[in-house]
Each structure stands twice: as structure tokens, then as C-alpha cells.
Amino acid sequence: xxxxxxxxxxxxxxxxxxxxxxxxxxxxxxxxxxxxxxxxxxxxxxxxxxxxxxxxxxxxxxxxxxxxxxxxxxxxxxxxxxxxxxxxxxxxxxxxxxxxxxxxxxxxxxxxxxxxxxxxxxxxxxxxxxxxxxxxxxxxxxxxxxxxxxxxxxxxxxxxxxxxxxxxxxxxxxxxxxxxxxxxxxxxxxxxxxxxxxxxxxxxxxxxxxxxxxxxxxxxxxxxxxxxxxxxxxxxxxxxxxxxxxxxxxxxxxxxxxxxxxxxxxxxxxxxxxxxxxxxxxxxxxxxxxxxxxxxxxxxxxxxxxxxxxxxxxxxxxxxxxxxxxxxxxxxxxxxxxxxxxxxxxxxxxxxxxxxxxxxxxxxxxxxxxxxxxxxxxxxxxxxxxxxxxxxxxxxxxxxxxxxxxxxxxxxxxxxxxxxxxxxxxxxxxxxxxxxxxxxxxxxxxxxxxxxxxxxxxxxxxxxxxxxxxxxxxxxxxxxxxxxxxxxxxxxxxxxxxxxxxxxxxxxxxxxxxxxxxxxxxxxxxxxxxxxxxxxxxxxxxxxxxxxxxxxxxxxxxxxxxxxxxxxxxxxxxxxxxxxxxxxxxxxxxxxxx
Numbered sequence: 001x002x003x004x005x006x007x008x009x010x011x012x013x014x015x016x017x018x019x020x021x022x023x024x025x026x027x028x029x030x031x032x033x034x035x036x037x038x039x040x041x042x043x044x045x046x047x048x049x050x051x052x053x054x055x056x057x058x059x060x061x062x063x064x065x066x067x068x069x070x071x072x073x074x075x076x077x078x079x080x081x082x083x084x085x086x087x088x089x090x091x092x093x094x095x096x097x098x099x100x101x102x103x104x105x106x107x108x109x110x111x112x113x114x115x116x117x118x119x120x121x122x123x124x125x126x127x128x129x130x131x132x133x134x135x136x137x138x139x140x141x142x143x144x145x146x147x148x149x150x151x152x153x154x155x156x157x158x159x160x161x162x163x164x165x166x167x168x169x170x171x172x173x174x175x176x177x178x179x180x181x182x183x184x185x186x187x188x189x190x191x192x193x194x195x196x197x198x199x200x201x202x203x204x205x206x207x208x209x210x211x212x213x214x215x216x217x218x219x220x221x222x223x224x225x226x227x228x229x230x231x232x233x234x235x236x237x238x239x240x241x242x243x244x245x246x247x248x249x250x251x252x253x254x255x256x257x258x259x260x261x262x263x264x265x266x267x268x269x270x271x272x273x274x275x276x277x278x279x280x281x282x283x284x285x286x287x288x289x290x291x292x293x294x295x296x297x298x299x300x301x302x303x304x305x306x307x308x309x310x311x312x313x314x315x316x317x318x319x320x321x322x323x324x325x326x327x328x329x330x331x332x333x334x335x336x337x338x339x340x341x342x343x344x345x346x347x348x349x350x351x352x353x354x355x356x357x358x359x360x361x362x363x364x365x366x367x368x369x370x371x372x373x374x375x376x377x378x379x380x381x382x383x384x385x386x387x388x389x390x391x392x393x394x395x396x397x398x399x400x401x402x403x404x405x406x407x408x409x410x411x412x413x414x415x416x417x418x419x420x421x422x423x424x425x426x427x428x429x430x431x432x433x434x435x436x437x438x439x440x441x442x443x444x445x446x447x448x449x450x451x452x453x454x455x456x457x458x459x460x461x462x463x464x465x466x467x468x469x470x471x472x473x474x475x476x477x478x479x480x481x482x483x484x485x486x487x488x489x490x491x492x493x494x495x496x497x498x499x500x501x502x503x504x505x506x507x508x509x510x511x512x513x514x515x516x517x518x519x520x521x522x523x524x525x526x527x528x529x530x531x532x533x534x535x536x537x538x539x540x541x542x543x544x545x546x547x548x549x550x551x552x553x554x555x556x557x558x559x560x561x562x563x564x565x566x567x568x569x570x571x572x573x574x575x576x577x578x579x580x581x582x583x584x585x586x587x588x589x590x591x592x593x594x
Contacts, residue, residue: 024053024068025100029524032076033104040439041083043525045105048075065094069101076103082140084110086171111138114177116146120184122154129153138178143167150182152223159219161190161253190220193252195228199259203237207293211235211318212257220253228255235294235317237261264289280304293318307335325352329366338485340467341373348385362389364412370466381466382417395434399565399591402442406432416464424454424465432594440523446516446594451542453510462508470508471538473551476587478514479536480572481553486580489538509538518593520559528566530557532593551576555584565591 027049034042049072056063063071069092080088087108095102113136118124132146147165154163164185171178195214197205212228225243232241240260248254264287271281282302290297293316300311312330319326328349335342348366355361364387371380388411395404408430415421428450435443450471454460470489474482489509518532537549555572570587577583 023057024063025098026050027053031100031102033102035104035106038107038439039522041080044083045076045079045103046525048079065101069094072101073103076105080105080107084112084138084140086111086138086173087176109176111171112136112177113138113180114172114175115179117179117181118150118184119181120186122184122186124153125157132180138169138180143169143180146180147182150184154184154186155221155223158186159189159191159221160186161188161220161247162186163222190247190251190253192216192218192220192224193248193250193254196254196256197259198256199261201259201261202292203259203261203289203294204292207318208232208257210322211294213322214255217252225255228257231322232257232259236288236296237294262288306337307333309333319351321353323354325354326350327352339374342370342466342468344368344370348387350387358392358394360389360391360393362387362391364388370468372466372468374467379466380418381464384415384417384421385412386414387412395432400561401432401434401444401592402436403434405434406430414469416460419460419464422460422464423458424452424460424469425458426469427451427453440521442520442522444518444520444592444594446514448512448514450512450514451510452508465508467508471510471512473512473514473536473538476570476589476593479534479551479553480532480555480570480587480593481534481574481585482551482581483585487536487538487551489540509540511537511539511542513537516594520592522561526561528559528561530559530570530593531555532557532570532572534572559592568592 027046029042029046031049032042032045034045052072052075056068073090073092076090077088080090085107089106089108091104093102093104094100113132113134115134116130116132129150129152130146131149132142136142147167151163151165154160154165162185166183168181168183169178170181192214194216195209195212197208200208211231213231214224214228218224225245229241229243232238238259239262240258242258244256244258246254246256266286266288268284268286269281280303282300284298284300286296286298288294288296295317296315298311298313298315300309300313302309302311310332314326314328316326316328318324326349328347330347331345333342333344335344346366346368348364348368350362350364353361353363364385366385366387368383368385369381370383371378373379389408390410391406391408393404393406395401395406408428410426410428412426413423414426415423428448430449431445431447433443433445437443452465452469452471454462454465472485473479473487475484475486479487514534514536516532516534518530520528520530522528532555534553536551539549552575553572554575555570557568557570559566559568561567568587568589568591570593572585572587573583574581574585
């Protein structure tokens with residue numbers, strides 16, 4: 001029944017350290033009673049107490065009972081006030097059995113913003129800097145976010161070297177509201193000069209200058225420097241990047257980046273088991289800086305019972321432009337999956353371009369040699385491929401999305417070299433949507449349409465298409481509840497002139513539709529649950545009128561949230577169960593399903 005248990009966590013190490021006898025006990029949600037209940041706020045309160053206790057434990061000082069309660073109450077009171085509950089009450093008691101404080105918090109009304117104003121020596125041209133408005137919650141996090149938005153607005157329209165923004169809140173206890181005044185002081189417009197680097201070691205400084213994107217006499221903006229720090233980190237060469245500002249005689253702002261270089265070479269190894277590929281392991285070696293411009297070479301070897309691959313990948317960042325990255329992927333593989341044995345070699349170069357914070361383009365060109373054996377007969381294919389892709393991504397947390405939108409469109413023409421460059425085309429359109437219904441519940445939806453195009457219009461036939469290119473479904477990334485790639489179009493019989501002769505031809509799927517819906521519930525800081533419904537279909541043509549095409553899977557899942565990403569465990573049932581299907585499937589992986 002566990003045939004398709006999909007474990008992508010290669011190795012998990014859990015270390016349990018017993019606390020010293022004098023250490024303060026870890027905080028838990030049961031230690032704090034909150035009325036009315038606010039899930040996210042309670043999580044923040046528990047973390048505030050836990051952070052205090054960890055800090056005390058590191059000092060090896062054991063505070064008295066009264067001192068501990070006073071310190072923790074102060075932190076709790078400050079936190080609820082920062083969230084707009086200025087009339088909240090915090091009461092405490094001592095649990096003699098657990099030897100720990102207990103707190104009861106009555107929040108009371110949440111104060112609102114009565115007035116939003118701006119003072120100082122800067123006058124905005126319009127109101128596009130405003131995010132908050134009258135009637136919004138008087139929440140410190142929201143006020144700071146508005147302050148950051150105001151800073152962005154000023155920097156986008158000016159070049160001030162000295163920019164100070166503060167805020168003052170005046171409370172009205174009777175009206176349960178507050179006036180927020182942002183105080184702005186600006187002076188000394190300035191431009192940037194030539195950047196400098198310290199600790200670059202063997203890295204080419206002209207390359208680093210291009211990576212930063214900072215040019216002489218550019219308008220001084222702190223956001224530009226912050227973006228340069230991120231770009232330097234993105235090269236993968238440095239463990240530390242520290243900018244230091246100074247002024248030259250001409251008044252230009254000189255940015256000196258203090259750098260700490262990572263080791264150039266890395267060796268890695270892993271072992272694990274996957275339902276699709278069985279027991280196996282992998283080893284890899286990487287050189288991050290081949291020629292002083294962050295060009296990297298990664299060599300890998302992965303061995304599974306059903307698939308083996310050897311790869312060599314070269315990455316050239318800032319290729320012709322700082323927003324470009326050239327990836328050259330080479331792979332030799334052998335696989336034996338679902339009765340199809342294949343031996344392949346591919347070499348594909350892709351130019352990835354980050355057009356903006358949310359827009360990505362990818363252009364590719366490559367070749368592929370593939371030998372496949374089906375029904376005891378080998379077929380060979382030599383191909384030229386041209387993968388093209390666009391992606392829009394507004395999701396903030398890639399491992400646990402709470403809100404945002406992802407869209408993608410890809411098209412890949414493939415030419416059969418041995419058949420006078422006869423083409424077929426692969427295409428895909430995808431949409432992922434995430435919406436937080438409240439602080440604990442997120443609705444996540446995924447739509448996907450993949451196609452394989454061939455025929456008279458392109459001059460190609462099924463003989464030009466390898467078996468592995470036909471579309472399939474089933475598994476943790478498509479329709480849960482069904483085995484990996486187990487959903488395929490059935491073979492069809494082709495009648496001949498002789499009634500005694502019946503030929504069989506694979507009726508490959510050229511269209512695949514997928515719809516995945518999840519309702520995600522965050523129970524507490526560590527645990528969550530998911531209910532999901534997956535729907536998908538395969539077809540030979542663009543048609544939605546055949547109910548037998550559609551497969552449905554439903555199930556429930558558990559999420560354990562780590563600092564890095566949630567661990568996912570899903571149990572799925574196939575609603576259209578076939579004789580070859582198990583009663584349920586279990587999937588385990590790192591990160592959400594999408």
C-alpha cells in the first residue's frame with residue numbers, strides 16, 4: 001500500500017538536548033490565555049516569552065519568580081500595545097506543578113487611526129506614498145510599513161544623502177484612536193561615485209562593478225545600494241557583504257563593499273529513497289569561481305534503481321547584462337520506467353533574464369540524443385530543441401505561500417534531425433493563486449494545461465515523438481491518489497483488411513489538464529493541516545466532453561513547519577479507482593505541494 005510513498009527528504013537529523021535543571025522552561029501556547037482569541041497574535045506572544053527565556057538561559061542566571069514574571073509581563077504588554085490594544089490587561093499566576101508562569105490577557109478594543117499627517121521639510125507631489133488611511137488599525141507593524149513606503153517614495157523622486165523619517169503617535173483614550181504624524185528631514189542632494197571592493201580576492205573587480213549596477217553620477221539612493229548587496233550575494237561567491245559610505249572631495253558618495261569570500265569548491269553527498277526511483281544516492285562537486293567572474297561548474301552523479309544520471313552544469317552570471325544568467329546543462333541518463341528503457345544525452349543552453357522583481361524570461365537552445373526500447377525494439381531520436389518560457393511570480397515565500405499569484409507560459413519546438421528536421425511542439429500554461437482567508441486559513445489553487453502538437457500542419461507523425469514525450473499524469477505533482485505516471489491513454493486496436501490481423505498502436509496523450517485545490521489550515525506555530533481535491537484529464541485532442549477522461553483524487557494532509565520549510569505528509573484516495581490502483585497513496589516531501 002506504501003508503494004508510492006514519495007520521500008524527497010533525503011536525510012533528517014533530529015537532535016534533542018535536555019535542558020539544565022536551572023533553565024527556564026520553554027514557553028507554550030497553553031501558558032497564555034488570550035481573549036478574544038487571535039491566532040497570529042498569540043503566536044507572537046509565545047515567541048516573545050520564549051525569546052526572553054532563551055536569552056536568560058544563555059546567561060546561566062536563574063531569576064527569581066517575581067523578576068521573571070515582571071520581565072515577561074512587560075514584554076507582553078509592549079507587544080499587545082504595538083498591535084493597537086492600548087487598553088489590554090495582562091494578569092499572571094504561577095503554575096506550581098509545571099513551575100512556570102501563566103498569563104491571562106484581555107485585549108479590549110483595538111485602537112484605530114484617526115488622522116494621518118506629514119511634517120518636516122519635505123512636501124510630496126501626490127498621495128501615492130499613502131498606504132494607511134483613517135479607520136485602519138493602529139498597528140505598529142502597519143505604521144512602520146507606511147514609513148518604509150514613504151521612504152521609497154522620497155528616494156524614487158530625489159537624491160537626498162541625509163534622509164531621516166520618524167513618527168509620533170498621539171492617543172485619544174476616549175475615542176480609542178490615535179493620530180499618526182510622520183516627521184521627515186531631508187538635505188544634501190548627492191550622486192554616487194565609483195564603487196570600491198575590499199576582500200574580493202581573485203574575483204574580477206570589473207565584473208563586480210557590473211554586478212552592482214551602480215554607475216558614476218547616478219542619483220544617490222539607499223535602495224540602489226541595498227539592491228547591489230543582494231546582487232553580490234546572488235553571485236554565490238560571498239558569505240558577507242558590508243557596504244561602507246564616504247564622501248570624496250567632489251561630494252560624490254563612495255560605496256566601499258567589504259567582502260568575505262566563500263570557499264571556491266564544495267563536495268556533497270546524499271542518500272535516500274523515492275517511490276518513483278527506488279533506493280539510491282547522489283554525489284556532487286562544485287567550483288563557484290572558475291575564471292574570476294563567478295562562473296561555476298557543477299558535476300553530479302545520481303544513482304537510483306530505475307534511473308541513473310551524470311551531469312555537468314555551467315553557470316555564467318551577468319552574461320552580457322547584469323540581469324542575465326547563462327545556464328549550460330549537460331546530462332547523460334539511463335532509465336527504465338513503466339516498461340520503457342531509455343538512454344539519453346542532452347546539452348541545452350538557457351539564458352535566464354530577470355526583467356523585474358516579478359518577471360522572468362528564459363530562452364534556450366540545445367540538442368538531445370535519445371534511444372528508447374519498447375516491446376523489445378530500440379528506436380533512436382536525434383533532436384534540436386528550443387525551450388522558451390515566461391514566468392510572473394508575486395509570491396513572497398516560495399516554500400509556504402500565503403498570498404500572491406504565479407503565472408507561466410512555455411513553448412518548446414523540437415525538430416527531428418533524422419526526419420528532415422520534422423518538428424513537433426510542446427507547450428504549457430500554468431496559474432497558481434494563493435489567498436489568505438484569515439490569519440489561519442489559506443486557499444491555494446493550481447491550474448495547468450500542457451499540450452503536444454504534431455500532425456499534418458507540422459508535417460510530423462507519432463513516429464517522430466519518443467514514448468517519453470507523450471503526456472501522462474498521476475503522482476505527487478499532478479493527481480494524488482494514483483501511482484506515478486500511471487494515468488495514460490490506453491492502447492487502441494487498428495483494424496486491417498485481413499480480419500485475422502489486428503494491429504495495436506499506442507494512442508499517446510497530446511493534451512493534459514490539471515486542477516489542484518487545497519485548503520490549508522495553520523493550527524499553531526508547528527502544525528497545520530490540508531484538505532485537497534485534485535482533478536486531471538488526458539486526451540488525444542482539445543476536448544472536454546468525455547467524462548471518462550477525468551480522474552479525481554481527494555485527501556488530507558499534515559504539515560510540520562520548520563524554520564526552513566514545512567514537511568508535507570499527504571494521504572490521497574483515488575475516486576476513479578482502477579484494478580491496478582491501490583486504495584490510497586501516501587506522499588512525504590519538503591515544502592507545500594505547490
